[in-house]
Amino acid sequence: MRMSNQFGRTLRQAPADAETISHQLLVRAGFIDQLSAGIYSYLPLGLRVKKNIESIIRKEMDAANGLEVLLPTLQPADIWETSERLFTMQDVLFKLEDKRGRTMVLGPTHEEVITTLFSKFANSYRDLPKILYQIQTKLRDETRPRGGLVRVREFTMKDAYSFDLDEKGLDISYTSMVDAYHKIFSACEIPIISVEADSGAIGGKGSQEFIFLTDNGEDTVLICNQCNYAANQEKAEFIRSEKISTQPLNIEKIETPETTTIDQLTNFLKIHKNDTAKAVLYMAIPRNEDKPFPIFAVIRGDLEINEVKLMNLIDARELTPMTDEHLSQYDVIPGYASPIGISSEIRVIADISITETENLVAGANEVGYHFINTNYSRDWTATDIADIATADEGYICAKCIGEEKGNLRSARGIEMGHVFRLGKTYTSYFDTTVLDQFGKQSTPIMGCYGIGIDRILSATVEEHHDKNGIIWPEKLSPYNIHLTALNFNQDSAVAEKATNLYKRIQAEGLSVLFDDREENPGVKFKDADLIGIPIRITVSSRNNADNVIELKLRHSETSEKIRDENIIQVLQQFF
């Protein structure tokens, strides 16, 4: 590619709204351009990197016996009705109507389509196992796109779906995908940790996320400093810090004016947060209905409610804090809410921390009063007792074996990939069955496996850059070689030699970005650094006088001179 013929330009300054390094560099180097919130165009350079990522993924998917398909983006809404996700995923679905007034959906993901397709062609256990995958555009009406390519409304995803006869088969498919993922991320040179994850709206039993750790990430993960436990904060388990066990004392109502928060309460009574019971009131919207119901969550005062755990427990798709109208409707006194004497209309959920701690201070459901020495089961009970607490930095690992337990460390990261054991959710919805070897109908069990391609692009830049620009890993680089010709328009010897070299390198099967522009050397070097191709060679009048070509690796400070006749051979050694 001759740069004189390139489309797109490098920028000295990044646009003001690019916050993260990867966003800034990708825009400055002319790889992507923003059209609207969460909607980007790929320029020629960016598209070449994207294609490289896709081919790495294809290679590993094919090696894992995946079969590539391409499923439609435009989908009739009725298959989404069948899976009930027209309802449960309504917030992210782009919907439209065709001429006949039929509702259509722009695919945010493809479980419905793949299951429909699979049902048509698979009849027998002999058709199993199968792993089908595609690399496709996904459309999701995100409430808040952010971070350049990190959270967008239109993006490219590799999604794979496995179909097996039983759990054992699923294990094999799942493991082969996990292995493939590790190979993919390693080829892209992105450090990844895999963590236990919540499966969210997609459903299913177990899932694992592949997280790229970065302070710009939007997910929080907790990692044990002793065992190999790591989990998304939405899912992470921990052991409640122990409190010295005491005998239950008599419950007593005391005056506590102006103490509507845990902080005020602990200051006023000169006690610790873990001596209190905190009440959090929500209206929950059930997964498959619109009618909200009230929830009273109780947790020890030093802990925070984990809304994901809570929603999973009560099978809700949304939690919103109770408004003043709701509070008065259920006779709850804000700031003094109490599980003791609560309206029976409200479902009470207690975190396990509550039942393990004696003599807690709780609200009295009366302005200006709290109860001291409340004890679970003696003074009140909950509808459910469960783990609904958020794990955080320094908490005790729940998975360590033995006496010495590790502590959890908290880190931010970006979800690059997610694998799910889906189970029979979709095959059941779509009545997908095959005959097993005994001639009986059997419902296949599914797994699904996603990787965000645009996110790999972003993460790679986050991981591989310096103050001058991007430093692409060899396999992702838009071109193999960056050929810089200084004085291209003034020195015909340079022009001739560089042009010849350009052709010879291509004849070797390598791709070259050829800077034949009429620009000062400084501009060419700055652009080369910004664009980040790992190998740069320079032809110049100065080098010509010595019959050498200069070779510099992007990640290195120094360069070396290669004799003209050796340059091709030297370049070949890199590939």
Place this chain on the structure above:
RNA sequence: CGGGGUGUAGCUCAGCCUGGCAGAGCGCUGCGUUUGGGACGCAGAAGCCCUCGGUUCAAAUCCGAGCACCCCGACCA
């Protein structure tokens, strides 16, 4: 959806407070000089000052409404 911020040339931004000719740097075009880390000179092109409405003799500037974009949170396959 809640909170905060920003909309002026392709990009970064000044001008707005205190109403009176539409500005700078970078980029772009032409000519010339320069040529190993974003070089210099001269001459140019480039604007719906986000939109609509209001106040005013006069609005980029003041007032109102709306829209867009960014950040934090909520949400998130």
